[in-house]
Amino acid sequence: MVEIVKVGIVGIGHGRFGNRNDATVQELAFEPFKQAIQDAKNLRREDIDALVVGSVPEYHMQRSLPGVVAEYVGMNPKSTWLTEAACASGSAAIRTAYMAVKSGMHDIVAVIGVQKMRELSTDEILALMGRVGDVQWESIFGTTFPGYYAFYASRHMHEFGTTMEQMAQIAVKNHHYGAMNPNSFFQKEVTVERILKSEEVAFPLKVFDCCANADGAACVIMTNEKLAKKLNDSPVWFEGMGSASAAMSLLRRPNLYEIPSAVEAGKQAYKLANVKPSDIQVAEVHDCFTIAEIMAYENLGFCDKGKGGKFIEDKQSYIGGKTPVNVDGGLKAKGHPVGATGVSMTVEIVKQLRGIAGKRQVPDAQIGLTHNVGGIGQYTFVNILRR
Template sequence: MRDAYLIGAGQSAYGAFPEESYRSLFRTAFEAAAESVPDGFETDDVDEAFVGTLGVGGRQLGLSGPAVTEHVGLDGVPCTRVENACAASGFALRSAVQAVRSGMADVALAGGFEVMSDASSDVTKYWLGVSGETEWERLSGTTFAGVYAQMAAAHMAAHGTTREQLSRVAVKNHENAASNPHAQLDFPCSLEDAQSAPVVADPLTLYHCCPTSDGAAVALVASEDVVATYAADPIRIAGVGAASDDVGLFQRETYAGIPASRRAGEAAYEAAGIGPDDLDFAEVHDCFAIAELLAYEDLGFCERGEAGALIESGRTDRDGDLPVNTSGGLKAKGHPIGATGAGQAVEAFKQLTGAAGDRQLDDPVRGLTHNVGGSGGAAVVHVFERESEVGA
């Protein structure tokens, strides 16, 4: 199996853009990704494409992948649409890595898009709900926020987690988003703001919830045989892990964790030959504040039940030992469902190539991205590393 490398990554801004279409957002992301390749990139170089989207609102549900790849000039390139709810483009990236490692492609595109702002709140609530179990969750009236509120309540009951600790996730990620020109909620949030905001689904307040977003992201993956054409100091995709689970929260072994995340993380660490202590940063799936705390435990950043103490310690702050969600995360950067996983790879690429601007970390070598579908029915984890610095 050949090594796979992340040679470029880019995204559109995330937010509400009534003047944009899903095609134009994807073009913006594709052009940004192509421009980010250190030694140049041509559209004709792409051998295979994988595009993630949920299809909020019902637009272009059939052939939505070719609809955007054709728009950016990839006529004739095989394209597969990937749908795994909020993990759609994370799994698209996994598919691109598999295509490159297998020899099927030398260069593969992984991307995603979503347009969510042009639907009413009731319609958007419906489309978010389709990522849960249909008969016993969505059709019985449970919302996406309601499912994560149950997870938060379970974690609080089991481990003493507090609303203040949930709120610290929001404060941290808003602070990071304020330094990200692509972020949707690019303004600070105080601890008091987060705790006193209107309740969406108890115990979650408005500031514990991600926004609905429009946006697109693209990552470009190359094989070890051609990577020198694109970058002298490439970013190796050192490990990939994925897992699935029961779609319905009520069907799983626990409400206070996401088993698919744990299994995906363990597989990615094993493939990369590292452990969580070897990471310099992570982008984790924080659609709600509780989701980030669950990720700390599921990915081995701390022991089970210690996530609240970890966020309070400051270790996951941008100046901490393990910065988490330097982009602002889904919570503040935004969460255009189909684009989120690829968007996490954009932040990893920027951090590892020194292109993260005001939020740039001090010489990171390894980073992780973690993307969850629904409330944990699927999860995918990628480990990225600056190959030239590994073992240096």
């Protein structure tokens, strides 16, 4: 009989997100790595036998990131590699670490999600990210990343009557919680009025509907059941791992109001964890744009299709509501260092399940979920964690 190996998290670390001109990419990686080792009990760096780095290489001057990170954090000669799935690279790294531990190939694996985006100017990033669609048939028209989500937003508004006010309410919530998170890029509250008056980026999305490009890093240390209990008094376990893909091009998607990879990855995770959407007590979802969080509520089954706008309007995603979402500020307030984001979400869920999230703690949270979307939905990873 095959032994079922549970995989858990025994150490977490989270650096400050934002404008980090003060640090190189390897220095950014060092901060949460050190915290994660200290967070685990009696863990020595030598005990870690692999390092997975989640990052998108195009943003860095430095080539082949795992090499420079592994050297700087002192992991040589241990195994190291990079995973890339656009904005979901951090969750892709976690998934490969999970496979490594589950298979027994490695006992203790460190995952570092890291990104330094502010070496490039905004127009360069807009051009680079705009090429996340089909470069032959789409990018020649000057598509941008916000532009793709604007297509979703226009369609969602048309299909379900979602409003710009409802989208603005997502930003209000996430900045509300972001103001309580010392690692956030933006730690100030905003109002619906201010958001609606902010500059247009890609109609119907305004500046405050969009997350900001940021520098930052986060780290988790993962191990098997046997070691987890020695390395942490309260490990957090991966119960459901979902992962799916969708067509690169919006031109080949079944519709323009949902992300099919998110629906599929969610189904897989719920099935493996044997829970329902209503069992999720705290969630971190990929709010790269406000409309993305509204679609996430629907795609993950927190509410019915088309009711995402109503869900935020009724404050169902606040602490005290049906499913608290992004109570660390989300990408919206924290900033979005693409490779770090999935790991950052996981760190927040671990804090919530351990009950150490302070002012933004969801009372007695036992089951949490992360939803990390890559690109315009080409990749989605949904993980369910339990304490």
